Amino acid sequence: MTTIAGQVGVEKSLSRSEKKKLIFLICSVLLFSVMNGTMFMIAVPDIALSFSLLPSQVSWVVTGYIVIYAIGALMYGKLADIYPLKKLLTIGLSFFVSGSVLGFFAPNFEVVVLARIIQAAGASSIVALVFIVPTRYFQKERGKVLGIVSSTMAFASGVGPVIGGFVAGVLNWQFLFLISALVIFAIPFFWMWMPEEEKREGKVDIFGAALIAIAVAALMLFITLFNWWFLVSSIGFFGLFAGRTVSTDNPFIRPDLFRNGPFRTTIIAGFLAIMTMFGMMFMLPLMLSEINGLNTLYIGLTIFPAAMAAAFIGKVAGMLTDKCGAKQVVYIAFVLMIMGFFLLSTFIGSPTWVIGAVVIISYIAFPFLQTGTATLISTALPRNEIGVGMGIYNLFNFMSGAIGGAVIGKILDYDSGVLINPISFAQSHAIMYSNVFIGLALLTVLNGFYFYFAFRKIVWIEDRKPL
Template identity: 45%
Template sequence: MSLREEKEIHIHNPKMLLFSICFVLMFSVMNGTMFNIAIPDIAESFNLLPSEVSWVMTGYIMIYSVGALVYGKLADTVSFKKLITFGLTVFTIGSLIGFIAPNYYFVLAARVIQAIGGSMMPAIAFIAPIRFFPNERGKILGIISSVMAFASGIGPILGGVIAGFLTWQYLFLTSALMIVTLPFLLKNLPDEETVSAKLDYLGAALVAVTISTTIIGITLAMTEVLWITIVAFVLAVVRMFTAKHPFIPPHLFKNRNYIVAIISSFLAVACLFGLMFTVPIMLRDVYDLTTMQIGLVMFPGAMSAALIGRKGGRLVDQIGARKVYMMSLGLLTTGFVIISSTVGLTPLIVSAMLVFPMMCFPLVQASGADILANMLPKHETGVGMGVFNLLNFVSGALSGAIVGVALDSFSPQDPFNWLAISGDSAVFSNVFLTFVGLVLTSFILFIFIYRERAHPAT
């Protein structure tokens, strides 16, 4: 047990602390959804293929995923105030670089710097409820989920308006405004003692190499790079079992329920991120919509997620996270079937149908996080959440890279879904039908292998 867990932390104003965390979280989430909308504009500005421009999202998520676990581990020994000050400062620097970027390489560099700073947020958002609100964890996770859903609803339309009336560069400038939350967080976070941090830098580097080479190999179709992935993965596993303080503790994977939960979540979140990446490209290629019009088409679906977020959190407390999670996977499967069948119809119909898969985002998120928090002992929750977040973000990066390659390589005129329309929209219908299969796999895996404990871990 860490020093942090041996004494109770006193918070002067819990409501203001929660408000401050939610405020910075909202900016962090909007940073992702705004750039999803601008992907077609960025591709047009630099004459990029879908697989190349996907690095605006996948590159960010790649760094973000590893950073989320690093910050999660550091949160056990370094005060939240120091982590937040460093994270928000670095994120703002990256945003300003992106605003003045003269070419695509500077844009990618800016996104990497943003990710190094912004990956602090998962540690704050998911560990703070466990550390500072242990008796209201379910309620707080529901609030956080609804804030994330609200931000995802505001992000597309805000990104469309900013990039439509100005240019996509101003999205970076908008993201820089997140620095205004720093004084509020520093004022309301409790003072914590910083103890000596023991971080397995070699293990972290091996995990980072495994993730990055996997995405590079898929995105650039460089199979030789995947050999580096295999070697790095083997070395990471060896390091995990031999290091005194491993980057990822091996004992986590002795828990069958934990393994099932992270694999099931990996598949579901990959499809959700894939949806967010695919839809803007589809609306540009099939319907020739402007950036603002893309934001308007996606807005109803994103706002449905915002509206259902808080109710989903309450539902987790009322009927249990497992039931909500299975229900959300069933709804997500149905949503992908619907959108796969309606691609190619009018933008108004597509906009209405996007509501079904997009509203499942907060349900999957809130119930999945609560399942994980319940199954692990308290002293392992931080690192457990870190690995959970790591794999979820990696799933998003992989889905964007794989979808980008699929859109580059295939252009069928006849969709696999016999309900869908033939033509340029066929490839997108097939992508969404693939998501149906992945979510069904996630559902079957969870319902048949996961076993709910009679009592939560302590």
């Protein structure tokens, strides 16, 4: 029987002033964490030039970071169910700063990759734990705070390429590491402003954690490098992890977690939605470069207004979540995504300002989607499993983003003379971009139907067989 688990726990006694300080603090470090990823994507050509690298070699600056980032999000989420958040954040920020300093002084490419891996080991703590803060300390305003957090992510995603392009162009790509090192100043404030917590009961299955980490790493490497040996290795280690899970009394991830209907539905729907959103974000720079002939700086400036709009709309998404419910906010996200993808498919080849205006619709869907799904996850699980649940949620988000980019990148290698959207302005190779955007819209429609009928089934069972 599928039922919704009750959320147990009392909100920490924080004054209004203390809450504002804490929100400002977590959003500040989240800003640097997300920007760190997008800034370096812009700087990859400059890094390749500095060390005379092939594209396949320099890609490890991004690939290594993504792999560790995804694994770290899961690990920190699990640890948050046991250890105080401020201690975990201190460890994570220390890794982040250490990697940043190492990268700034890196004498060769190997050290640059090592620095990015250390950065990721720390930055993943930020994205994993800041989503837990609203569920632990802001029970009555959870949706509002999650909306602010989602806005920060959207803003950082948009401003990162602009700052990255400017710093790398005016100074040098190594100064991007120095920007990330500024998070060191946040550590004392976490100790001053975050509530005191005691270590909870429980322990971490280290062997199980190692198995799932290797399995996820191999899967992420398969997604990014498309080497089938990584897929075989991933399946093997996932099998070992499954065996470990059923043979130990204290598994790293309890099997019954995925028997929770609302959690499972939200994870699947969120995976598909984030895959389409990141696919769109992956395509936009390519499209603006190839079809509109823009350079890196103008691509960033074209996308920037959309990122600003998403940042401002996040608070609205949070307020609607608290007032109308998380499911309704997810439906709004789906509608905005479908509209945005369809309009992008239609207006490809139009002047840049038209594309910039249309992109806003797609981008403002992001805070609605992130806020709604994160709230559903936090309310679907008991308090002692929210950490690992959020870790799984973030892990699936990163994997879906990587899959979306990899699949769409492969599709765009081909041309098509058949235009699916009959009112599109697309011509020549722009036709393929138009068709992909229509495909993303159709996938979102199917995902919306899945989300609706899956949750309707859960409610039907509850209405007839209450606990």
